[in-house]
Amino acid sequence: EVQLVESGGREVRPGGSLRLSCEASGIKFDDYGMHWVRQSPGKGLEWVAGINWNGGRIGYADSVKGRCTISRDNAKTSLYLQMDSLRAEDTALYFCAGARGYTSPLSAWGHGTLVTVSS
């Protein structure tokens, strides 16, 4: 059974930093492109960042470019998102999602970790 389990979300002050993690099991992790997708309270889905199987291809949404860094450790079957200079509009549930190919359909999803940016 495919499992993606996110962690690291918490309440943080504006301007602060956070590192989200996602641990995968039940999949051949290095066959998957991995992505972060967020959902602000009561809103729709927004792609945040993605990384291909070996880290050679990385992309960011304009809303987070320059403030976030996505990375992965295939040996630990884990995905990460370092978030800096956090803003109130970054408040959201952050999902980890996997695709068999960097631009392929997102076939595996975690349940999300909540980030709240508030003073």
Add this chain to the structure above:
Amino acid sequence: SYVLTQSPSVSVAPGQTAKITCGGNNIGHKPVQWYQQKPGQAPVLVIYDDSGRPSGIPDRFSGSNSGNTATLTISRVDAGDEADYYCQVWDSTSDHYVFGAGAKVTVL
């Protein structure tokens, strides 16, 4: 950047058919995915590459894509289909995933 436009909501009686549209410039030239998200749950892929169905998704779910509109059709709707549905494409110009704003399906 590429924009996907979804009608915000659809109401349908049990047993009837729900159609959700997703508009985009020449979207017919792009593979479209559809995700179902029930309250408090993670999204689930229900249609990939316009009309493919992942394992475990009932054949009541079908998709089509042509011109400037992609469509998700849910036949014989039941209460368990009540959810938000999002269309999605990969925009090669921006190198980004793009999601529609979502459409809420309400079963009367």
